[in-house]
Structure formats: C-alpha cells, structure tokens
Amino acid sequence: PGGKRAFVHDPAAGVVRCDLDAPAGGTAPATTAFLPGTAAVQLCRPSPRGTYLVTWERPSPSLPENLRVWSAETGAMVKGFSCKKATLRTLQWTHDESLVFHMVTNEIHIYDARTFDRRGRVRCQSVTSFSLPERKGLPSNVIPPKEARYTLTTFAAGVKGKPARIDMLRYPDRMGRESSTTVDKVNVPSGPSLACKTLFNAEEVNVKWSPRADACLALASTAVDATGESYYGSSHLFLFLESDRKNPTAGSVIQVPLPAESTKTEKGIVPIVECQWIPNPMITGVVPFGVISGRMPALASLHHGQTGEPTFLLGRAHRNTMDVSPHGRFVVCGGYGNLAGGMDFWDRNKGKKIPRHVVLPPGGGGEATSYVTIKDASDLTVTSSNPVVGHQWSPDGRTYVVSTTSPRMNVDNGVALYRYDGSKVDESRLPWDNDKYRPDRLLAAEFVPAPFPEDDGAYYYYDDRPQSPAPRSRYTELKGKDADDALARLQAADAAAAKAGGKASSAPAKALAERMRREREGGAAAVSGVKVQAGRKGPVGSSASVVGGSAPANQKSKSAIRRDKQKLAKEKAEKEAEEAERRKAEEEKAKIEANRTDPAKRSKKIKKVLKQIDEIKAKRDGGAELNEDQVAKLATEEELRKELAELGL
Template sequence: MAQTGSSFPEQLFFLRDRDGLSLHVGPPNDVAPHKSSSGKIPCLSAQFSRDGSMLAAVSASGVLLVETNSGREIQKLDVPGVLAVSISPKGTYLQTYHRASAAKGGEPQEKNLNLWDISTGAPVFQLFQKVFQKSSWPSVQFSEDEAVACRLVTNEVHFYDGKAFSRGIVDKLRLQGIASTRLSFSPGSHIAAYVPEAKGAPASVRVFQTSAVGQGQPVARRSFFRSSTVQFHWNKGSSGVLIVAQSDVDKTNKSYYGESSLHFLASDGSYDGAVPLSKEGPIHDVQWAPSGNAFVVVHGFMPAKAILFDSKCKPLFDFGSASRNFARWSPKGRFLLLAGFGNLPGDLEFWDAKALDRLCSTRAECTVSCEWSPNGRYVMTATTAPRLNVDNGIKMFKYDGTLVYEKKFELLYQAEWRPVPDEVYPDLPASPRSSKKMDAAAAASSVADQYAGRGTSASKPVAAQAAGQKPAAYRPPHLAGRSSAAFNVLMSGSDDKPHRIGALGQAVTPPGAHEMSKSALKNKKRREKEKQKASERASGVGTAAAGDMPPAKAASDSTAVNAMADEFSAMSTSPAVPDASAPDSSGEDVQKRIRAIQKKLRQIEELKNKAAEAGGLASLAEAQRVKVASEGSLIKEIENLQAQLR
C-alpha cells in the first residue's frame, strides 16, 4: 500500500482487547503497530483528547495520561474505581467520576466528581455527585475555547470561569423542573434547557444566552407534548439546535418503543418549529454537517427515509428508503455515510455530499461502532464486546467501497481513530475510479437497493442472477407485466429513488406552509380539467382525459413509471376528479360541507380563546396550533362554497 505524503501526519488508531491497549498506524500506510508502542497498556477504557495529542487510559488503580506520538507519560492519577473520564476541549483539564464510599460517623461525604489540572495533576474543582448517567456525561460541560463551563444541579445550572475555577460559581440559571441541558460548543454563546411535562403543562425547551443567564429570559422557546427525554444537537456556529424528543409510550400504538419527534430552535429566536419529515416513525439518527449549514435525518419505519435539510429546515434532497438507522459525515463534509446496524444487515452507502451522488455500497455485518478516519477517506467498522462476544474484529473501507484492511479478534472491546485538528488534512474530492472498481461496486451492490427497487446499473443483483432466479414477490394482477420500479411505486406510495425534493412530484411542506384541504384540491382539479377540455374543444382536438390511457401502454418503461406514479398518487392522496360533463354536485352536499367548516371555525375560536388565557399559542399542543393556522384556508374555502350556491 502506498505511503502517505510527507506533509501529512500518519493516521493512528487504538485497539483495546483483553490484553490491553495498543496504538497502530492506519491507511493509506500499511497497518502496523506505531513506533511509540512498547507493549500494550493494561486498561478498562481509553479516550483521546480532542486534538489527538494525548490519550487517557483508565485502569482499576487510576488514570494514565500519555503523549500519543512519543508514548511519554504525561500524568498518572491514583484514583481507584474511576467509571468515566473526559478531557476538556483544549486539553487543560481531566474530568473523572468514581463511586463515593459511604460516609462514616460525622465525616464529610467523599467528593467523587473531580476536575484535574493535567499539567500539575492537582484537583481544581471537586464535589459530591450522587447519581451518574452516561447520557449526561461529562457533568461539567465546556465550550470549545474553555471560556465557559457549566454544570446542572437541581432546578439550576451553575456557570464557572473555565480558566479560573477558583472563582467558584460566577452565574446561575434558575429554572424550575429542569431535567437536562446542553451548552453550545463552537462558540459557547448559548445554552439549551429542557423541562419535562408536569401537571398537564407541555414540555418545553428554552435557549438562553450564556452572557445573560442571570436575567432568566430565554431568547427562544418551544413547547410540545409527548416527551420524557430529549437529545440536543447544536450546529457549528451555535446558530441553531435540533431537539430529538422521545416518549416512552406511543399513544398511537404504532411502536412498542415509544415515539419520537424532531424540533428546531434558532438561537436568535427567529424560528422554532417541528422539522417537516416525510414518513411516520421513529427518529433513528440526526447529524449536522461539519460546516453547520445543513443536517441529515434518518427517520421512519423500515425501510427508513434519509432527508437532507438546510439550516432553515428546508428539505433539499431525499436519499430514498433503505434498511438504515445511522448517518455520519466525513470530517470535512465531503462524503456522507448512511448505514444500517444493530438488528439490520449492515449495509453501508457512501455518498458524495457535494454532488449528491451515490458513490457505492457495501456491507459490514454485526457492526457495533463505525467512524470516519481524520482525513475523511476511510471508514473503520468494529464488532466489539460486550455487545457481541463472537466474530469480533475491525474492517476498514475506502470511500469507494474497497475493503483495505480486516482483522479478527477473539475479544475486542474498543477501536477508535485518533482525532486531529481540522486544518491538518485538506478537503479533497473523490478520485476518478477505474472501470474495474466500478464493476466491483456493481457486483457488491447493497441489498437495500434491491429492496427499494432502484433501477441504476450499479445496483443490479449480479450475484442473484448468477446463482439462479429467486422466487418472485407477490404482485397484484393489475400490475402483471409492469416494471419492478412501477411495482415499488404502488407498494411505497411514491417513486422511492433518491432525488432532489420535488423532482418526482413529491413535495415536502416547508415550515409554516399548509396543505390545501381535500375540498379545495377537488375544486382546483375540476377547474383545471374544465379549462383543459374547453381548450381542446376550441382547437378541435379530441384527446382523452388525463389518466385514461393505462401506463402499461406507454411508449417506454420510464414513461410508464411516471404515468403510474401519477395514477397511484391520485388514488392514494386525492379524491376522484369529476368529469366536467357531469352535472354539478347537489346544493345539499355543498351546504353539508359548509356546516362542517363552520363547526371547525367554532373549534378554532375556542382554541384561540384558550391560548389567550394561557399566555399564547405556545401553550397549545402542536396539532392544535396546526388547526388554528388553518383558519385562513377554511374561511377561503367556505367563501368559495357559498359562491357556488348563489
């Protein structure tokens, strides 16, 4: 394997097995032990610093800090029983947590949460913490520059000077019932706080400026029901935060694992709302692009959808449906990996995130962890214990799907790349692939593509054809002889190929917009059909009405698929369009519809009064706010119906 250029440092990774931790050189060099390795380091867990310059190894007796490149010991802390460690962003502090021993007699309680100065090994901050939760670790959160530090306590968030903890608490945010919080990282200008539902009041997320938390006034706020926990995802630049709200119980009874929703809050308060998703089901993964100007969401019941949004929650690209629940951007945002792990087959899809073009697909079964290399050209997947105690090992893939390295272990506990500063490696585009690699990518195509019925040449089931034809899937009689792509249109309700939003007629409603009611859509289609027939009569051309010609008789397969998509869309989403030559519906039907709309308007008025008493629309449930927002379209519809009776 070719050596990397001398201007770029070697890519390193560590492996931790039952004998301890070892450091290795990774591709594009030949994979081999690093020069600093003088034997394995016995440890129970390990963690790199953010810039990769040091490594913390946790053992039963304490924590050992070593310099990554040389293997030199930096610091050794004799703190037995450490359960978790965290190195601050600039490598100034090491945070540790261990179980506190029971206090005897009048002795003070042991301080089990410690912040150590790495350069001196002395503690700079100590206190007792009764409960430890992995999801909320580290307990003391830092901004990227370490200027801001904070910690959540009961009904409060305490703020510290990250460069001088000796000053003690420098500010406080008081918020009754606060359950979790997340400080924005780059920069640490804002903090998001979550208060769960209580006594019939909705849950809420509020964003505060860290420079003015003492005033207690949020700059942005969003309320919602059906949530017990949340996950915060701040973007780079701290201009917005994504909130994944999770409920333990699904009141719609569609999922045993509860339900989830995705919300967005702009840190300046300019926008808050639910992210418009195109498929029902859980939120599997949410990842901001490294630039902070876009994010990808994997969501929905299997096969799951993956949608790319800009920073204002406008959908940009649909990656189609597949068996996936995982998304990761390469460090520079050049490539995007979509994959399905856990109880899914382990399919990996590599995308060029700039061109929005799928590069290839491959498979890594039984993957437990998966991350990009620092240079953004390789992916390492690992099967580790105790999640899986068999078939342990690592695999390394290039972004074009090539398997460049594989190693098996009897038991492997951890595998991680060494991170490096952002400026170390350049942002390089995909290299032109040889025809040989293209053929290999086609032969190793993902079964996810076969399931989704994508018709690209790179996703044909070559191996299946060679082994013999598989039993055909059930197909309704009226679709006999039609293409598999058209069959998928019926099964999924849409053409599920990757596409820019709207390219195949699938429009995702942007934030704040509202769909037309069925009655308004029906009237619109009727007017369009009348206009078309009048135009045909005027020109003397007697063409058939749209939809009369069956798709199977179209001139080409692509034309047939498009026609079928229109047909199925009309069948599933729109009421039948009446023939223009048929008599108009009776006045009784119109009056019935008017009464129904009037009833809805009365309900909306009641909701508005309720909101006014409770302090605004934010006090209403999301479905209630949507109903209130539809008032204008309902009034317009009732005016049109009344005009028909005149």
C-alpha cells in the same frame, strides 16, 4: 480531543495516561495511575480542548465530592462536586473552555474555568438536562462578535400536569428573566430566553448542535408511545435558531417538516430515527442537516439549516445511522446494531452514490483477475460481514471504519476499513490482526482525532480534496447488467473466502435476506438521489410534486382549487338530499304494501284515520282554522272510504 494523549482506566491502578506522540515501541506502557485514587472510577471524559478531565465514581462518606475535575497536564485535582446520578453531563465546558456550567437542583451555576469563581446562574425550575456546543467554527467571511457569547439549551421535564419545556439561552444576555450574571461581583439581571418550546409528550431530549453553534436540533422522545404505534416510543424533532431571519434580535423554533415520502404509522405518525448536522462550519451558505425518518425501510433526507425544509432524498432503506465526513462531502447511511449492516456511500456535492473501485478475483467461469469501477448498478449497497457496533470517519474523510466490539457482540470481534467510495481494504494490508480480537477481546476502535491548530480555538478541518480518480488504463468502468454481475462475483468471492477461513458460510441465508430486502425496498429507487422542489405538497412522482423540474402547465391556482372544492361539496350535499328523499319514499311504499297483505290490519288503520278526519271536520265546523297537514288529510277521505269498501270488512 487533540490526538496527543489517550487516557485508559486500569481497574487495578486507576486512570493511566498514554502519550500518543511517543515513537512506536519507544516507551513501555504506563502501569501507575496518572490520576491518584481513581481505581474506582466508572466514568471519565475530557473537556472540549482536552485541558481537563472529569471523572465520576459512586459517592461514599469518605468521598462526598465524587464528581471531580482534574488537570490533564499535571494530574492534579482542580475541583470537586457532589453528583449522585451516574452521569458526566451535569458538568460541561464552553467550546473554548473559558466557562464551566454545573447543573444543580432547579439551577445551573456558571464558573470561571480557570479559577472556578462563580460568574452567574441560570434559574430553571425542574431542569433535568442541558447542553452546550463542544465546538464552534465560523466561515472566513464572518466577523466574530467582540463580546464572547455562548448558547445553550435546557430541558425541564413536565410535572403535575404541566408540559415539558425546552429553552434556548445565550450567555450573558438571554438566560431567562430569573437568571443573572456577575460583573465585578455585582449581579446583573438577564433577558428572556431566545426561543422555547413546550410539549407534553417528552421525557428526554437529545440535542445536536450546528458546527457554527448558532442552531441546534432537539429530538424530544418518550420511552412509551401512548398511541401504541411503536415499541420504541414516540419522537419529535425541532430546529432551534439563535437568530430569526425576520427578527435578528430573537431566536425561533421550528418543528422540522419531514418529506412526504416518509412511511407513516397507521395513525399517520412519522417516527424519527436519526438526525445529524453536516460537521464543517466552513462550507458556503447555510449548514444543512440530515434526517432518517419513517418506519422501516426508513427514508434518509437532507434539510435546509434555517427553514428545516427537505432539499434532497437519499433513498429509503433499512438504515438507522447517518455519518458525515468531517469536511461534509461524503455521507454514509448505515443500518447498524439490530439491522443487517448495509451501508450506502454518497457524494453530497454530486448528489449521487459514489462509484466503487474494486479488484475482482478470478471467477468460476475462467475469468481472470480484473480491475473495475462499478457505476450505476441496480444496488450499490455495501454489506458488512458482521454486525456493526462502532463506526467513524477518519479525520481526513478518506476512509471509514466499522467495528464489532464487546460487550455488545461477544463473537467475531474485529475492525474493517473502507475507502470513501465503499471499497473494502483487504485485511492483509491492515496494520492490525483481527484474529487477536476474536471472539470477544475488542472493546473499542476509533481514529486518533486531528490535532488542534495553534492559532485559534477551532477544530482543524482537512481540505475537501477531489475524489481519487482510478487510472483509466487499468480500471474498466462497468454499468447496468455488467455492474450487477461484477457485484455478484464479488459477493461469491467473499463467501468463498469466509468458508476457506473456517467460518460458517452464510451466503445462501444472506442471498435470501438480500432478495427479501429488495422486495421490501422496491420503491426506494423512486425516492433515491432526487432533489426536492421547494413548496411541494406531495410525494415524488405525484402531480403535486415535480422534483427537479418546473411546475405543470395545467396546474390550477389556489382560487380555482377552492372553487372546485366548493362545487364538489354542493353536488355531494344535493346527492345526499335526493338519496334521503328516495329512501323515505321507499319506506312508505313498503309500509303500504305490508298493510295491504293483512286486510284486517289495514281496515283498522283506515278506520282510525277516518275517525281523525271526522274530528277535523268538527273543528272546521266550529270555526277553527286548519293547517296544511289537516287539509291534506281531509283530501284523502274519499279514497280511504273507497278502499275500506273494497276490503269488505
């Protein structure tokens, strides 16, 4: 993590250490294992500060402790644990490497990171995973607490009809009532958890921590969607806060409210595609986070870090990844993996897509080479020539790398480098040769991490420098149609270069795909680059949502809206009653008409009614009291006898 060493696994030798500080070509690559007896290792990762390495290999009678902790400085084994499952997440360090948490059945044991002496335990029934923040930073105006505290989350899957449970805990005071810590070899009980959430539709939880380690996003998901709406299962996003604004001594949990513009399924469900924090803890105010939600084309949005409310919409497109530069200013929304590899480069401070500085090659119409700045084009999306597998910002936030690697893709392996504005660095200027990686020889491509500062345990953050302005005497700014023509000219040059390089040109297919994508994302411009008004209830452009402006002058109050609803409900009920009466009268009339068409049938019915009238008369003569229906029937006697006489039967 500090960028000084790289550890590589050689199946013939084991885990080998490579010194990155050595001059290029000064030392031969290491061929002997730095960690003895690690040839069979399958998983390996460093601790947050790089002091330790943890490895996993298949358990065997000769190696019962298959989860081993090593010193990254000396290569000596420090501690061993037993772990049957192929994972390294059962052993995690705090961000400053002072404590180690180890998950076992129904418990999480806490150790001192230097001596591995027991410091306490977290009791959690049916716990399946937990998460600790690997870094923590505080702004310069925040005074750190005197006592070291560490937040963590636990996830217990649902069993025997009980719901799953996500808990936010804090060492040493809020780890659950059944947990305890050890002070001077004495167990000290702990208080309840800071916040918890129970839910039935959760099989696993992916936790992403705020850079200040005081909040986290928990993405709960299921592999199979019980509603049948999605092949990829269902998902729900929750925001856990260590300190509630109303009650600072307790935490809180919020289900993140998604923008009204997110495309829903037929049953009104909004799937969660991606969530990501702004990684810089030094920014002023609350640290925001980003979410990509909805069916494709999905909507990318920025949210408030405490309320979870959406604050800015980055537009709707076929995107499934959000990468934020380390200083938090530049944001890339990309469609990687199974998607086409489109990328949008945003400046979060300005709320706009970044203008692109490019060099246009000579055109077929006799145009000379020109230096232009493409600004305010209809579509500033950057499209990768190959499917993207790896992607990462540089530590200084000035360049962005994408790679096509094996075994995910076994053809056209290589690495492409982009500037922060989306302009691609020419391959002739790269310090590597992509031809050596083709077709399937590239396994990974990553930037060397930034070095750790010597004075504290926080990560180093490069300063957010202004954008590099293009020389106005050299670059010409293009807008509107001129910008679109420049993009088309650039795409044609790329297709010609690919054809000249011996690759099969896919320009016609890509052009068709681009047209289809633009048709599907036709409404993206309406929700791209707009601020979201607090408290709105509708999508962008609706009467209930006025983005970036004040509320309409004719907007009604809540009481007036309630009275209008009551009035409409009353009118609807009256209309339904009138309709029922009219329908009943029509049915009676239809019956009478049907009887008149058959004289014998009508005569039989009249005689039956007259017989009932005679019985009513007998009751009346006997002194019985008649009801309203009987009186009404007596009133029809004269008319019925007249009708019977007319029938002549």
